[in-house]
Amino acid sequence: MSRPLGAARRMPRRPVLLGTAGLAMAAIRSAHAAQYPExxxxxxxxxxxxxxxxxxxxxxxxxxxxxxxxxxxxxxxxxxxxxxxxxxxxxxxxxxxxxxxxxxxxxxxxxxxxxxxxxxxxxxxxxxxxxxxxPNLLFCNAAVPVRSLQDMVALVKANPGKYLYGSGGSGTSPHLTMEWLKQVAGLNLAHVPYRGGAPMLLDLIAGRVHFAFDNLASLLAPVRQGQIRPLAVTSKERSPLLPDVPTTNSVYPELEIxxxxxxxxxxxxxxxxxxxxxxxxxxxxxxxxxxxxxxxxxxxxxxxxxxxxxxxxxxxxxxxxxxxxxxxxxxx
CATH class of the missing domain: 3.40.190.150 (Bordetella uptake gene, domain 1)
Structure with a gap:
């Protein structure tokens, strides 16, 4: 049986209305995005x-x-x-x-x-x-008797298990960089993770941990104040902010991060x-x-x-x- 012509004409109206509504919503979203942030x-x-x-x-x-x-x-x-x-x-x-x-x-x-x-x-x-x-900076407590990466490696190897290193948390780049150094240099150095670099730095200055890597950005002030001693930077080249501090790759060529x-x-x-x-x-x-x-x-x-x-x-x-x-x- 054939359908009335009026019914045939009315059938597409719902998809057309939905399509029009979709276009309107897209236009509204686009307008909001253009004004972002509000x-x-x-x-x-x-x-x-x-x-x-x-x-x-x-x-x-x-x-x-x-x-x-x-x-x-x-x-x-x-x-x-x-x-x-x-x-x-x-x-x-x-x-x-x-x-x-x-x-x-x-x-x-x-x-x-x-x-x-x-x-x-x-x-x-x-x-x-x-x-x-x-870059990350390798540094130590100012009382630790080392002045270079080579000194640190020699000291830790001569006293296995005696020294600790801190990090701002497990899985951070400073943590992984120290684990990398431990492997290439053959060091026995226990890890003490902290909830961020700031509390770790306070404990290192106080002598509760001895060595650490951390982002250079947070360490310039304590370096200049003599609270910590810089040993090496992990960048490809020396930092212009610490031009006297050598790179880790000058001792271990692969150690760059x-x-x-x-x-x-x-x-x-x-x-x-x-x-x-x-x-x-x-x-x-x-x-x-x-x-x-x-x-x-x-x-x-x-x-x-x-x-x-x-x-x-x-x-x-x-x-x-x-x-x-x-x-x-x-x-x-």
Missing amino acids: QTVRYINLFPPGAATDLLSRAYCATMSTLAGEQFVVENKSGAGGTVGQAAIAQSPPDGYTLGLGSIASLGIAPSIYPSLPYDPARDFTYVAGIWQV TSWGGLVGPARIPAQIVERLADLTHETLKAAELNRIFREQGATPWWLPPEEFAAFQQQQQRFFAGLVKRVGASAN
Whole structure:
């Protein structure tokens, strides 16, 4: 039996209405993205106040606030080598108003150090932009009788099991760098992990631990005040801030590592907001005041757009998986 012509004509109306509504919603989302941000943006830093990442994050967020016209507010959420804060970012709404640090520790190293993570680095994040790179510094308590990396190796080998090293947490780049040094130099040096670099530094100055690696950014003041003694930097070349301190690769050619940090958010942030954040970050990294602060902290502005940052994270995860396997590092 044939259908009435009127019914045949009315059938497409629902798909057409749905399609029109979808286009309208897309236009609304696009308009909101163009106006982003329209309120305060929460930036989660993975380590405690006073740590290198905290100093650099606050300088970055201050410049972003000026350019964006809304505040980017730093919130410190530390623990487990940065993975506590990284998980908080992953579990946030994907609206662009909760972002944070993506670090070498929590996105490059942690997948190979921790048996289970509350996030998947490839699946659970939006990679927005690279922000900085900074070398690690090997240093010791000022009372320890060494003045070079070679002195340290000789002292520890002559006193196996006597000396301790601290780190800002298991799975951080300073922790893994020391484990790497222990392997290539054949050292017996016990690990004492802390909840961030700042409390570790206080204990090292007090003599409770003897050696450590940490980001150069947080160590310049205690070096200048004579509270700690620098022994070597992990960058390819000497730091202009500490030109008399040799590189680790001048003694052990393979021992070279640079920490990094970038802007990430939870997965599925709208593409227009990601583009806006990447553009703001690019402009922020050109700011003269930010560059001055970064240089003073031993950091280098490091611009990477979203796709390149995501690819870099995957490359770093593969590299550290191999390194962790070679040195036998674990989260303890």
